[in-house]
Amino acid sequence: MSAFGELWAQLAPVGRDADSGGYLRYAFGPAEMTMRSWFVEQAKARDLLIEEDGNGNIFAWWGDPAAGDAVLTGSHLDSVPHGGAYDGPLGVVSALLAVDELRARGVTPARPIGIAVFAEEEGSRFGLACLGSRLLAGLVDPAAAAALTDRDGVTLGTAMREALGSGPAGARPDLLDRIGCYVELHVEQGRALVNLDRPVAVASAIWPHGRWRLDFTGEANHAGTTLMADRRDPMLTFASTVLAANDEARRLGAHATIGRVQVYPNATNAVPGKVSAWLDARADSPDTMEQVVAGVHLHAQHRALTDGTKVTLTAESVSPETEFHTGLRDRLAELLDDAPILPTGAGHDAGVLSAFVPTAMLFVRNPTGISHSPAEHAPDADCESGIQALAAVLQDLAC
Secondary structure (H helix, E strand, C coil): CCCCHHHHHCCCCCCCHHEEEEEEECCCHHHHHHHHHHHHHHHCCCCCCCCCCCCCCCEEECCCCCHEEEEEEEEEECCCECCCCCCCHHHHHHHHHHHHHHCCCCCCCCCCEEEEEECCCCCCCCCCHHHHHHHHHHCHHHHHCCCCCCCCCCEHHHHHHHEEECCCCCHHHHCCCCCCEEEEEEECCCCCCHHHHHCCCEEEECCCCCEEEEEEECCCCCCCCCHHHCCCCHHHHHHHHHHHHHHHHHHHHEEEEEEEEEEEEECCCCCCCCCCEEEECCCCCCHHHHHHHHHHHHHHHHHHHHHCCCEEEEEEECCCCHHHCCCHHHHHHHCCCCCCCCECCCCHHHHHCCCCCEEEEECCCCCCCCCCCCCCCCCCCHHEEEEEEEEHHHHHHHC
């Protein structure tokens, strides 16, 4: 078994759901904490210096981080509900093995090399994507973050105190100032590389994207005794809005998804009194994304008049378009035999950090084209190519 296969096999059972085959690795939950402990053990076995920033983010350093101008890589370990194995962990495992590869070559870095594990990148537990990197960068108030709740009503502050003993700490400019650049390796979330017949690509940009909560309110009532004409059913408004989101995205060449919904009281024999749904919208420009959201909201409001319901729209997180550092992007593409340069509609910690340090991303081929699902996959041979590519990048930038 390859070095990659051995490390990957250690993580494969952690947080895996036996029924779906997907992963339940929520921030600061048991499975993710097991993953974090595994990472610390692997880093210490490589004599890397462990540093935690008070926001749930872990950094493992090869060389003295106080020297500054560090080359940082890494990713995250949490997952979406029933997600795939590769989204996040591939970047962490590849970083560890890229360090091994450089050492096998007898390379000594002239700049510190760091491996980061960022907390709550998916936002699956507390609703705010890239929460760890946002806190580090000072983009989220730590008190507001501490008050975020999961679906069981547990706050982030409580979860962090129970798992880590403290947090969140908020902005760490002292740590950010020590980072010279950040390169994140990630499984491809699409299948462009299959068509290009290349195992690795370099990212150009991240589309604007965001999450909005739609609250549809009506009147809870008895399913068997309430006349159809007397109903104020928010489920009807919700259902019409789902179709409108699909229509708006297709019309404007964007992406819109409603993949999470909560119904109250969620009883088979009751007309619901409230439906909350989350809209994920992404597009190739901020204007197009805003048009999608505005169109969905307008449709929901019009439908609410028909249904005798009300609807409110609340933005939970909105990220602008991220153009990765052009010079770094082109340098990496040339280094990797003129690797393809591709945009992505997925958000990443690299997108958050790009406002503070030069940032780039590498994508490893995903022949299924599927992500956030158990079907997400990257062949071991392509993962090995990703490790070699990352090692070449780290050697070029730090050694």
